[in-house]
Amino acid sequence: AQFISGSKSAGQLALMQNLKSDFTQLPAPGSAVHFRFTSKIAEADKAAQIMNLRNSMSQAAQQIPEKDRPMAKQILDGLTKVMEATIQEGTFDGAGSVSLDDDTFRAVLGGKVADGRALEAELKRVADAVSGKPSAPEFKFNTGTHQGMTLHSVRFPIKSDDRTVQKAFGDAILLSVATADDAFMISVDPTGDTALKAAIDRMGSAKAQGVTPMDATLEVAQIIRYAQALAPNPLLDNALQTVQQYVGKDKVQLAARMIERGAMYRITIEEGVLRSAGAAAKGGNNANGGF
Numbered sequence: 001a002q003f004i005s006g007s008k009s010a011g012q013l014a015l016m017q018n019l020k021s022d023f024t025q026l027p028a029p030g031s032a033v034h035f036r037f038t039s040k041i042a043e044a045d046k047a048a049q050i051m052n053l054r055n056s057m058s059q060a061a062q063q064i065p066e067k068d069r070p071m072a073k074q075i076l077d078g079l080t081k082v083m084e085a086t087i088q089e090g091t092f093d094g095a096g097s098v099s100l101d102d103d104t105f106r107a108v109l110g111g112k113v114a115d116g117r118a119l120e121a122e123l124k125r126v127a128d129a130v131s132g133k134p135s136a137p138e139f140k141f142n143t144g145t146h147q148g149m150t151l152h153s154v155r156f157p158i159k160s161d162d163r164t165v166q167k168a169f170g171d172a173i174l175l176s177v178a179t180a181d182d183a184f185m186i187s188v189d190p191t192g193d194t195a196l197k198a199a200i201d202r203m204g205s206a207k208a209q210g211v212t213p214m215d216a217t218l219e220v221a222q223i224i225r226y227a228q229a230l231a232p233n234p235l236l237d238n239a240l241q242t243v244q245q246y247v248g249k250d251k252v253q254l255a256a257r258m259i260e261r262g263a264m265y266r267i268t269i270e271e272g273v274l275r276s277a278g279a280a281a282k283g284g285n286n287a288n289g290g291f
Helices: 008-014 043-062 066-089 116-130 163-169 194-204 220-230 234-243 271-287
Strands: 019-021 033-040 091-099 106-112 138-146 149-157 172-179 183-188 209-211 214-219 251-259 262-269
Touching: 019 033, 043 066, 066 091, 066 116, 106 194, 116 138, 116 149, 116 172, 116 183, 138 194, 163 220, 172 194, 183 194, 214 220, 220 234, 220 271, 234 271
Parallel strands: none
Antiparallel strands: 019 209, 033 091, 033 214, 091 106, 106 183, 138 149, 149 172, 172 183, 214 251, 251 262
């Protein structure tokens, strides 16, 4: 779509030209899912975005049981302040990825924030608020530094009889957190902070690069293989056997790019994805007596 020259919308989109990102190297190489987002916020739009943020946080608080709501509101209010400051700075920039190598779930996410130390302080407030409560997560702060970022960890105990959950995460989810003056990074990695430190290292050797507003990729063969490893079933097996015949053609991609006074969004679904979906559907029909 293209907007009329000189219009408010055209002016807003003009800010999205010539974007640069500091997070292009954050996603892990060969990951099953990787994405990046970068945008500029027009001065005239900041108040509206802050209001939308506050409304969203208020709605989130209402979904929390009433007995826990006062504590939750205090936590959400603190996080809202950090996010509002980032909106006021006028830039969103971040990236993330999910890796499934060796049938192990690892994820990393990072982004720009107006005040990383304020975010760290809010995490400490969360730790204080939940301390001593049943099944409370275990927080450890200032466990070390890496490339100038301060490291922390959070261990979330899991109490579930679901075998799929147990196989994916064991008895706990280990979250590693890194904070800096103007950035944060988070990883989920059962081995500790290995994935987090590797991402920080990739970031440390990279310079800001020109980017489009958004791009995302799903490597469907990896995702199906992981799902089959967690909870095998014939439909997934049919899909996996099919998609493996289309090496390098198994992606779903979403990309956005700017044009004069407008933007274009493109979704690409490669042949292997369509074929695997068809194989799974056919297997399901046959299992139910279909044709």
